[in-house]
Structures are given as C-alpha cells and as structure tokens.
Amino acid sequence: MKTTNIFTLIFPALIVLFSTQITAQEKTSLLTLEEQQIVVDSISSKLNANYIFPDVAAKMASNIESKLRKGDYKSTLDPQEFANTLTTDLQDISKDKHLRVSFAPERIKEQQQTITAEDSIAFLNRHINSLKRNNFGFKEVKILDGNIGYLDLRSFSNVEYAGETAVSAMNFMSNTDAIIIDLRANGGGSPAMIQLITSYLFESDPIHLNNFYWRPTNSNSQTWTLPHVSGTRSPDTPVYVLISSSTFSAAEEFSYNLKNLERATLIGETTGGGAHPGGPVVATDRYMVWVPTGRAINPITNTNWEGTGVSPHIEVPAKDALDVAYAKALEMLIDNNKDDNLKAFYEWPIAKLKIKNNPISLDSKTLKAFTGSYGPRVITLENGTLFYKRGHRSKYELQPYSDHEFMLKGLDNFRIRFLFEGDKVIGLQGLYSNGNMDKNLKTD
Secondary structure, three states: OOOOOHHHHHHHHHHHHHHHHHHHHHHOOOOOHHHHHHHHHHHHHHHHHHOOOHHHHHHHHHHHHHHHHHOOOOOOOOHHHHHHHHHHHHHHHHOOOOOEEEEOHHHHHHHHOOOOHHHHHHHHHHHHHHHHHOHHHEEEEEEEOOOEEEEEEOOEOOHHHHHHHHHHHHHHOOOOOEEEEEOOOOOOEOHHHHHHHHHOOOOOOOOEEEEEEEOOOOEEEEEEOOOOOOOOOOOOOOEEEEEOOOOOOHHHHHHHHHHHOOOOEEEEOOOOOOOOOEEEEEOOOOEEEEEEOEEEEOOOOOOOOOOOOOOOOEEOOHHHHHHHHHHHHHHHHHHOOOOHHHHHHHHOOHHHHHHHHOOOOOOHHHHHHOOEEEOOEEEEEEOOEEEEEEOOOOEEEEEEOOOOEEEEOOEEEEEEEEEEEOOEEEEEEEEEOOOOEEEEEOOO
16 A cells, blocks of 8 residues: 655645635735724723623723723724724723623624625524534544533533523433533523423423513513423432633523532532523624623522632542543442342443543563363463453453452453452352343362
8 A cells, every 4th residue: 555644635735725724814905004993992881881881891991992092902902802902901900701802704704795685594504503503513422331411512612502402411311320511612592401401300380580681771680490301300319510720701601500409419610600691782884892791690509600600519630520520420329229130230330430540550570370161161361361251152351340359351241250268269250231230269
C-alpha cells in the first residue's frame, strides 16, 4: 500500500482554509470611526432601556462612551475585534457573562429580509432544521449496566420544537433505578424545557421552581412543574446531575432548582454563573448585543447563582463526574436493597469502574498459579496474559479486577473467581450477571 505523508494532506488544506479566511476578511469592510460611534450609541441606548439593572446599564454606557471619546477604540478597526473589545468592556463593569456584543452582519441581513409570511416560515424552518441536526440538544440517552439511565443533554431547546424528543427521552428512562443527567457541556436555553423535564422528576402536584423579574415590562413571572405530562413520571428515582464550569444559564437553573428542592445530587465543578435571561437585540446593520432583561429569584433562597455559579454536592474534575456519579448510584442501590440477587446485579458494573480507574497488574508468578484445567474449563498463560476457554467455545482474555477475580474481555455476563485452600489454587467459580454461580475444581 502506498504511504502518504500526512503533511502532504494537511498543508494544502491549511492553504485552502487560510485563503478562504483572507477572502472573507477582504469582503468584510473595516470599521470607520463614524460606524464605531453609531454602534456605541445604539448599544448604550439598548442597555439603558432594557438591562436588568438600570444603574449598571448607565455605568456600562458611560464607560464605552468615554472610551470612544478618548480614542481608545481608534486602532480597533477590525469588526470582530471591536465586538470582542466591547464585550470585555461591558463585562468589566457588569460582571455579567450573558452580556456580549456580536459581529453578525449575515444573521442581521437574514432577519431584515424576512418580510412576508413565506419569508418568516422559511426562516423558522431553517432554524428548526438546524436544531434537528443536533437532535434538539439530546445528544445521547441510554441505559447503563445496573439499570442506570443516562441522558447527555447539550441544550434546553424550545419545547414547541423539542418537546416530543424530551418526552421520549424521559419515558425511555422511566424504568431505570437511578438517572444521571449530564449537563457538563450544556450552555442553556429555554426555561419551558426546564419545566417539562423537571416535571417528570416529581409527582403531579405542582412544585414551585422559580420566579423571574423582567425590567422592560416591570413585571414578574413564575414557573411550576406541570400537572400533566405524557407517559410515566419518575418521582422516586434517585437523580444525579453532572455539572462543570461550562454549564451555564438555563442548565444552571435546572441544577440550582433541583439542588434547593433536594431532588438531585450535583457532581462535578462549580458552574459558570449566569442567572440573567434575555436575548439578542439588533444594534446596527452589522452588530447585535445580547441583553439580559430578567433576573431569576429562587423561591427557596430568594436569590440566584449570578456571578457565583452553582456548587456541586460532590466536587470532582468534570472529566471524572460521570464515573463518580455512576459509582455513587450503584453503591446507593446496593445499600438500599436487602435482596442478594439485586445486590449482585448492582455490584456487577462496579468491577468495570475499578478496572477503568484503578487497573490491576499481577506478577507472572501469580498468573502462572491460575493456569490449568478446571473440568471443561482451561486457563492458559500466553505472553504474560491469562486466557479462558471452555471446550470448543471461543477463547477470552482475562482482565483482573482483584487479585483473584477476572473479567472476560468481550463477554460481559460472565466472570471468574479463583478459589484457594491456603496458598494453593483449588478451583474456580463462574460468576453470572444474574447472580448465579457454578464451580469447577482444578484437575491438573
């Protein structure tokens, strides 16, 4: 086979990418000082009229207006760089991570060209199709060994479009013995989706989730769990929520609500700290500003997570949160069950976690002691690795999860435990995932 130097594949691609970027930059006209003035004036006006805290809005507007007058932006003529600079200057005053300026001429143009009903429908369909390509944020839903439900949720999409997907996901996990909801890569979204998903975790009696104050209308609103959902609720199923420093906005609200309602165990890192809902506003024909217009007020704490984030019950690096939650769920189920078969069922997956996080290595002398025939079962040592074979069936590599217990690579429902009399290996015990066991004495 012909071998191709990877550099010959990458370098042309880089040239094409770089050329494309240059072309795009050439098509994007640089800022004039006049346009900078228009952008700053418009953003200041939008903030003063709508930002959740009027006094902070006035300080932000004064800050960027002052910098413009002093000429601090004169050398910032690249449109994207100007957006980034304004975002930094606004956040330096507000400390509000939701607040940001975007250079988005194509998006603004698309919105402005949406005039007729047909235009609006086409615009909406493009948005919905984009959401569909990401399955409305429902990245993965599955049942882990031990009957633990797992949902990897990347966004809280609008219920109007994503409701059926959410209902399917929650019903899929309705027969599980514990649920893990992974929000480590979730940047937020719709409060209505929070309401829908949370409703599956409580009985039908409404539970008060959150309050909001909205500055533009000087009004208040509330969210409660829904009295009716499609399918089956899971009000008694233990819930674990995985969070990280990237968990933000609506994903933080979901976590904060469940934490204060004592309905979930949060595992991972403190979240990003954004509790002010709002939305994008067109400032000029090339710039938009995301303006936080509301403030969450939790009915239990009478405050929110703005600037502080939501802290976990169990703090671990985000990359380890799933393994920790999985182990905690299994251990809890073992502790809460007296049935030996159920205990064995929940103990079964723990061994895999042990191997993953604390791999065991046995010396060659120990491994050699396990070799031999055990009735129809034969254990061999090949190049420092033990193998298991029964009769004419397939041969499997053995992986130790203790000094005398082994998994079979590629066979999940069967394991082996070697039996001793003193220091001598006298037999092996077959362990099955359903709790059954059998035994063979060593014959040579």
